[in-house]
Amino acid sequence: MKVDDFDYQLPEGLIAQHPVEPRDHARLMVLHRDSGTLEHRRFYELPRYLREGDVLVVNESKVFPARLLGRRPSGGRVELLLLRRLEGDLWEALARPGRRVRPGERLYFGGGELTCEVVERRKDGKRVVKFSGDLEAIRRFGQVPLPPYIRRPPVPEDEERYQTVYAKVEGSVAAPTAGLHFTEELLSKLREEGVKIVPVVLHVGPGTFRPVEGELSDHSMEQEYYEVTDKAAEVINEARGRGGRVVAVGTTSVRVLETVTDGEGRVRPGSGWTELFIYPPYRFKAVDVLITNFHLPRSTLLMLVAAFAGRRRVLEAYGEAVRLGYRFYSYGDAMLII
Incomplete structure (x- = not known):
């Protein structure tokens, strides 16, 4: 078939x-x-x-409230979709805009209260990121990851x-x-x-x-x-x-x-x-x-x-x-x- x-x-x-x-x-x-x-x-x-x-x-x-909206050092917008926790503060994630988010770059969320460093870009395009905040901080600033066909922002x-x-x-x-x-x-x-x-x-x-x-x-x-x-x-x-x-x-x-x-x-x-x-x-x-x-x-x-x-x-x-x-x-x- x-x-x-x-x-x-x-x-x-x-x-x-x-x-x-x-x-x-x-x-x-x-x-x-x-x-x-x-x-x-x-x-x-x-x-x-x-x-x-x-x-x-x-x-x-x-x-999990896996969608994080933040800023790059340049001030440009960035979005992370956290896929799974690897160990400690390391997470596997998808990033947008994908081509611009490079290893070594630091990303800022919640006005800088939560940050992460891009550690690795994998062959499939996924990133490994290392957070400076704890899991509760990620939950606090994360959003419900609604599917792409729901064409509206999340509401409470x-x-x-x-x-x-x-x-x-x-x-x-x-x-x-x-x-x-x-x-x-x-x-x-x-x-x-x-x-x-x-x-x-x-x-x-x-x-x-x-x-x-x-x-x-x-x-x-x-x-x-x-x-x-x-x-x-x-x-x-x-x-x-x-x-x-x-x-x-x-x-x-x-x-x-x-x-x-x-x-x-x-x-x-x-x-x-x-x-x-x-x-x-x-x-x-x-x-x-x-x-x-x-x-x-x-x-x-x-x-x-x-x-x-x-x-x-x-x-x-x-x-x-x-x-x-x-x-x-x-x-x-x-x-x-x-």
């Missing part, structure tokens, strides 16, 4: 710029894989499709709404957006109905926005850190052994589960780095049901969804979503694929 096989036309006006309020009032398109039948619901109706014994797997990674509500209600482990530069629709009340209702809720971690990196070029088989995913605890693996394996379904919240949860599940379908606990790229055809080992948002054309996220539900059916569902005015991308509406 080629990248063009995952293209579709999306009116710019359907790209959500703000979240729905309250969270669980987003629209929910339900796609039945066996028949291709579509239903149109609201996210708070999710419990009617899950049942006692199911396991809802959520990614509890938390978005984004600090809450661009996080899931269960986010705990800081480390992502983009939200695991399928989880943004859950409220504490909805999670409580699912628990009351016998659905187990199991957290895993995958820290979302900038590669989630990197376009695929050329043949799919030639594309490499950027490594992302994951964690699956002994308890999480035990609950998932027990549920599957009793006939329960694994309901993955978002493509990040899918990639974690498919990374740690062996050929016999057993989830193995552990942590590490995954670069798993899922595209058709792919045999899923661990996931029975998928909750996801509507993704960018030609993206690895759309390819994963197409591998799960079938490319033709997914693109037909996307066409229906466009026709009915669904909202797309991070702050948009959701799909349930069963």
Whole structure:
């Protein structure tokens, strides 16, 4: 398959710029894989499709305020997107304007209260920077790293709404957006109905926005850190052994589960780095049901969804979503694929 096989036309006006309020009032398109039948619901109706014994797997990674706006010594503007902490005060980052930010240069943020030195420029264009302030100073001056298709500056509500209600482990530069629709009340209702809720971690990196070029088989995913605890693996394996379904919240949860599940379908606990790229055809080992948002054309996220539900059916569902005015991308509406 080629990248063009995952293209579709999306009116710019359907790209959500703000979240729905309250969270669980987003629209929910339900796609039945066996028949291709579509239903149109609201996210708070999710419990009617899950049942006692199911396991809802959520990614509890938390978005870090990774976007820093500052000045170069010349007075020119500079922007850093912090990707991950390497050790101590050293961070890996993306810089704009990229060509002008050179090793040895000092950058200033918050009127000079926070500074860093550019230590290294790597072959892939990323920088290694060394900060003079502590982590709290970075949090104080950092902004929510909204995706580039949200064409507005961050506002205070984004600090809450661009996080899931269960986010705990800081480390992502983009939200695991399928989880943004859950409220504490909805999670409580699912628990009351016998659905187990199991957290895993995958820290979302900038590669989630990197376009695929050329043949799919030639594309490499950027490594992302994951964690699956002994308890999480035990609950998932027990549920599957009793006939329960694994309901993955978002493509990040899918990639974690498919990374740690062996050929016999057993989830193995552990942590590490995954670069798993899922595209058709792919045999899923661990996931029975998928909750996801509507993704960018030609993206690895759309390819994963197409591998799960079938490319033709997914693109037909996307066409229906466009026709009915669904909202797309991070702050948009959701799909349930069963």
